[in-house]
Amino acid sequence: MNIQSNFTWGKVVPKETIGKIVSCAIKLCANKGIANVSINDISEKAGIAAGTVMYHFKTKNNLLFVAARSVFYELFDNATIAIGSGGDCESIIKFLNSYFDYAESNIEKIIYVSRLDPFFSLDLKEFPSADLALVRDRYLALMVTCLQEGVSSGRFKDIDPKEFAALIWATLRGVSVLVGEGSDIRILRRQLVESIEARMVC
Numbered sequence: 001m002n003i004q005s006n007f008t009w010g011k012v013v014p015k016e017t018i019g020k021i022v023s024c025a026i027k028l029c030a031n032k033g034i035a036n037v038s039i040n041d042i043s044e045k046a047g048i049a050a051g052t053v054m055y056h057f058k059t060k061n062n063l064l065f066v067a068a069r070s071v072f073y074e075l076f077d078n079a080t081i082a083i084g085s086g087g088d089c090e091s092i093i094k095f096l097n098s099y100f101d102y103a104e105s106n107i108e109k110i111i112y113v114s115r116l117d118p119f120f121s122l123d124l125k126e127f128p129s130a131d132l133a134l135v136r137d138r139y140l141a142l143m144v145t146c147l148q149e150g151v152s153s154g155r156f157k158d159i160d161p162k163e164f165a166a167l168i169w170a171t172l173r174g175v176s177v178l179v180g181e182g183s184d185i186r187i188l189r190r191q192l193v194e195s196i197e198a199r200m201v202c
Helices: 015-032 039-046 050-057 060-083 091-105 107-119 129-152 161-180 185-198
Strands: none
Touching: 015 039, 015 050, 015 060, 015 107, 039 050, 039 060, 050 060, 060 091, 060 107, 060 129, 091 107, 091 129, 091 161, 091 185, 107 161, 129 161, 161 185
């Protein structure tokens, strides 16, 4: 789990402690709903005193933020590895496959992020919400780059990479909601990839 070192408040925090708290928060929120999970619930599941959780995160909102940011970092890292050095006209398919590969192995994380969306507007006392947006925007920018490569190679016609990326992102968010409702992610994966391939010039 990629928890950035600048997450601490001026002192070194054991990564295993932070990782355990974040992991338990994601699991509980994905299964019970964010509004139904308290710091006490998370500390109990993690086997860590509530005071220790509060010491590191200050507020529940901050914990929600760090958990979401960790998921976006993982998605970004996986997509970067899948795409490689770039220049491939089918990079967008690799990008999508990296998302679904991650989602199939991390269903609870994908559900968590979809459930967190309405909470992004909450006042984050210790972390600027812009920081989370920056991570998310890096992920979207990578998708745009993939689409631009497709346009440059002639594999895509009559699309605006930024608009198309926004459409794909909205679709992926919808996928995460459907997965949370019990839909088969493999079917959703096939449908989305096939719809993108249909826009490509053979």
